[in-house]
């Protein structure tokens with residue numbers, strides 16, 4: 001039997017749906033068709049511990065959307081979305097000759113596919129679907145089986161996933177990107193510092209951390225400064241930025257109450273000079 005679909009994936013899609021309806025920081029018109037009422041309720045409950053939650057999700061989506069556009073512009077013809085959940089970039093950001101690969105566990109991916117099949121007008125062939133469990137499988141092998149070219153550059157998004165994995169799965173995934181893919185491939189991912197993952201004092205997010213645990217998706221991996229890990233995994237170009245920086249560059253605004261200084265985005269490549 002398939003493991004049920006990820007509830008955190010539905011929760012963050014609900015945030016994108018709500019933010020889009022509010023005319024906010026991201027624009028994902030497909031999201032509302034992919035989520036159920038329970039996902040909105042879970043997002044509301046999560047925001048009790050972290051009021052800027054919806055904006056945080058929107059900022060990372062908008063920031064990564066912008067990166068996708070840039071990498072397509074520089075000639076990347078392969079966009080890979082690891083732990084895709086209910087991601088709609090394949091439909092929203094499509095471009096001639098560009099292939100989008102969505103990688104996720106079988107249960108979540110089956111639900112995503114079932115949901116998009118029911119959405120009128122959704123481009124059903126926009127993504128190539130690939131299943132993988134990062135804890136036990138090589139996503140590269142899975143991708144190659146679906147027609148991915150390891151000799152051509154790719155832009156890889158790993159959005160909202162790293163903290164749900166063991167450290168070895170994080171390291172293995174990053175090492176595979178550095179060692180097995182074209183050197184001018186770029187990976188972008190977000191991560192949480194240890195004090196959030198451990199729900200330490202002063203973070204104000206203990207309830208939110210408990211909520212994801214209660215749906216069987218506990219935070220496991222956290223790291224305060226990711227550059228040494230990226231170096232260990234084989235990357236030689238790397239940037240770490242806070243969500244404050246991402247939000248500032250997207251909107252020209254800074255608001256201390258957002259607590260964005262507790263979350264980070266990393267960009268890494270073996271050879272491509274990553275920019276934010």
Ligand SMILES: C[S@@+](CC[C@H](N)C(=O)[O-])C[C@H]1O[C@@H](n2cnc3c(N)ncnc32)[C@H](O)[C@@H]1O
Pocket residue numbers: 006008009012013082083084085086087103104105108132133134135158159160161164165
């Ligand atoms: C919070 S959701 C993020 C979904 C999507 N990237 C987004 O931002 O909307 C976490 C995703 O990671 C996937 N995931 C968690 N553990 C995984 C694993 N071991 N292997 C593959 N995918 C995994 C889940 O199925 C889920 O889709």
